[in-house]
Amino acid sequence: QKEVEQNSGPLSVPEGAIASLNCTYSDRGSQSFFWYRQYSGKSPELIMFIYSNGDKEDGRFTAQLNKASQYVSLLIRDSQPSDSATYLCAVSRNAGGTSYGKLTFGQGTILTVHP
Amino acid sequence: EPEVTQTPSHQVTQMGQEVILRCVPISNHLYFYWYRQILGQKVEFLVSFYNNEISEKSEIFDDQFSVERPDGSNFTLKIRSTKLEDSAMYFCASSGLFNEQFFGPGTRLTVL
Numbered sequence: 118q119k120e121v122e123q124n125s126g127p128l129s130v131p132e133g134a135i136a137s138l139n140c141t142y143s144d145r146g147s148q149s150f151f152w153y154r155q156y157s158g159k160s161p162e163l164i165m166f167i168y169s170n171g172d173k174e175d176g177r178f179t180a181q182l183n184k185a186s187q188y189v190s191l192l193i194r195d196s197q198p199s200d201s202a203t204y205l206c207a208v209s210r211n212a213g214g215t216s217y218g219k220l221t222f223g224q225g226t227i228l229t230v231h232p
Numbered sequence: 233e234p235e236v237t238q239t240p241s242h243q244v245t246q247m248g249q250e251v252i253l254r255c256v257p258i259s260n261h262l263y264f265y266w267y268r269q270i271l272g273q274k275v276e277f278l279v280s281f282y283n284n285e286i287s288e289k290s291e292i293f294d295d296q297f298s299v300e301r302p303d304g305s306n307f308t309l310k311i312r313s314t315k316l317e318d319s320a321m322y323f324c325a326s327s328g329l330f331n332e333q334f335f336g337p338g339t340r341l342t343v344l
Contacts, residue, residue: 149330149331151332151333153335159337159338160321160323160335160336160337160338161275161323161335162335163332163333163334163335166330166331166332168330205275207275209331211331217263217280217282217287217327217331218280218331219265219277219280219288219290220265220267220275220277220333221277222274222275222276223274224273224274225274
């Protein structure tokens with residue numbers, strides 16, 4: 118069974134702090150990794166994706182990937198109350214540069230940013 | 233900014249009835265997907281579709297389900313005989329160059 122595991126939380130951080138969200142996956146054939154944000158009752162919204170080991174930064178968000186440890190994380194700097202949502206980790210077996218591959222999602226981590 | 237659209241936003245049906253959920257993917261995307269999310273559970277893959285045929289399907293996607301691209305813009309999911317356990321949010325997605333998948337707003341299906 119190919120699994121994606123996340124700490125369900127809730128993770129509570131004060132406004133302005135760094136929120137750190139973690140994800141592990143079991144399928145060593147996974148090639149691409151995605152972070153989505155999902156507000157209650159809404160659809161998943163893509164935050165960012167990463168293919169290569171290391172860090173990838175986009176604004177206040179940084180994704181980190183370590184394929185040897187089968188671990189991917191998302192850092193949110195200067196957290197805002199509007200960042201309060203469920204963060205979904207998703208993985209795919211497709212090779213980077215191709216346009217196909219189902220996503221396998223984790224359960225999600227609930228993040229609460231309090232003023 | 234281009235987005236995936238879905239209709240209806242909410243569908244209520246009786247057990248055993250057929251439903252069709254509709255999606256309009258992002259216009260220059262070539263790969264389309266259906267996922268579902270039962271309340272409080274993970275987002276689950278149902279089926280992927282490329283070049284007018286199914287690329288991959290999950291165990292959930294049994295003979296009661298079918299997908300179709302009836303014209304150049306719409307992508308549909310049909311459930312032939314709904315069951316109570318089909319009640320869920322159904323999301324359509326389409327992917328770009330790097331398999332980044334953009335989700336529509338979803339259809340909430342309630343089977344009574």
